[in-house]
Amino acid sequence: VAAAPPWVARWSRVFGPALAFSLCLQALTGFLLASFYAPSATTAWAAVAYVQQEVTLGWLVRGLHAAGPRRS
Amino acid sequence: MTRRRLLELVAGALATVVGVAVAVPALAYLTFPTRKRTVFGGDEPLDVAAVDALPDGKPVRVVVKAPVRRDAWTVFTDVTLGASWLLREGDHVRALSTVCPHAGCAVDWDERGDSFVCPCHDSRFSRQGTPLSGPSPRPLDALDVTVVDGRVRVAWRRFRTATAKKEPV
Numbered sequence: 001v002a003a004a005p006p007w008v009a010r011w012s013r014v015f016g017p018a019l020a021f022s023l024c025l026q027a028l029t030g031f032l033l034a035s036f037y038a039p040s041a042t043t044a045w046a047a048v049a050y051v052q053q054e055v056t057l058g059w060l061v062r063g064l065h066a067a068g069p070r071r072s
Numbered sequence: 073m074t075r076r077r078l079l080e081l082v083a084g085a086l087a088t089v090v091g092v093a094v095a096v097p098a099l100a101y102l103t104f105p106t107r108k109r110t111v112f113g114g115d116e117p118l119d120v121a122a123v124d125a126l127p128d129g130k131p132v133r134v135v136v137k138a139p140v141r142r143d144a145w146t147v148f149t150d151v152t153l154g155a156s157w158l159l160r161e162g163d164h165v166r167a168l169s170t171v172c173p174h175a176g177c178a179v180d181w182d183e184r185g186d187s188f189v190c191p192c193h194d195s196r197f198s199r200q201g202t203p204l205s206g207p208s209p210r211p212l213d214a215l216d217v218t219v220v221d222g223r224v225r226v227a228w229r230r231f232r233t234a235t236a237k238k239e240p241v
Contacts, residue, residue, distance in 0.1 A: 028098060032102065061097065
C-alpha cells in the first residue's frame with residue numbers, strides 16, 4: 001500500500017492563501033493610494049477625488065482597496 | 073504529461089495572470105505623473121503692469137504672478153513664477169527674462185553702464201538683451217508680450233541655461 005501524500009488538497013485550505021493574498025493586495029493598494037494622498041482636513045477629499053477621476057486606473061486601485069477586506 | 077504536472081502548469085498560469093492583473097494597473101497608476109501633465113495655470117499671458125506706468129526707454133523689473141495654479145489636487149493663488157524686464161520704446165514694449173542664460177542668476181539693470189549685468193559671472197547684455205561680454209552663451213531670453221487695453225501681458229517661460237539655443241523647459 002502506497003503511503004498517503006503529506007499534503008492533501010481540501011477546499012478548507014483555500015482560505016488561508018486567499019486571506020494572505022487579500023492582505024498583500026491591501027498592503028500594495030494601500031501603498032499606491034498613499035502615494036497620491038494628502039492627509040489633512042483641507043486636502044484629503046480633493047486628493048481622493050483626484051485619484052478617482054484623474055489618475056490612470058485610480059478608480060480600480062481604490063476599488064480594490066475598498067473591496068479587499070469585505071467578505072459579504 | 074501527468075495529471076499532477078498539468079495541474080501545476082494550470083496553477084502557475086493562473087498565478088501569473090493574477091500577478092500581471094495586479095502589477096500592470098499598479099505600474100500604470102504609479103507612473104501617471106511621468107506620462108500626464110499635472111500642473112496647470114500660468115501658461116497664458118499674465119497681466120504685469122499698466123503700459124502708461126512704464127517709463128520710455130528705461131527697463132523696469134516686474135514680478136510675473138499666476139492668479140491661479142493647480143498642482144494635481146492643490147490649487148494655489150497668486151503664485152510668483154518669476155520676473156521680467158520690461159522696456160518700453162514708444163508704443164513698443166519688449167519683455168526679457170531676468171534669468172541669466174549662463175547659470176540662471178537674476179540679471180540686474182546697471183544704470184551707469186546702460187546694460188544688464190549678471191552678478192554671478194559678470195555677463196553683460198545690451199538693453200535689447202544682446203550679449204556684450206562675459207560667459208553667457210546666448211542673449212537674454214525674450215518673452216512673448218502683448219498689450220491689451222493698456223495693460224502689459226507677459227507669457228512667462230523658463231529656458232534651459234548654459235546652451236547656445238533657447239530651449240523651453
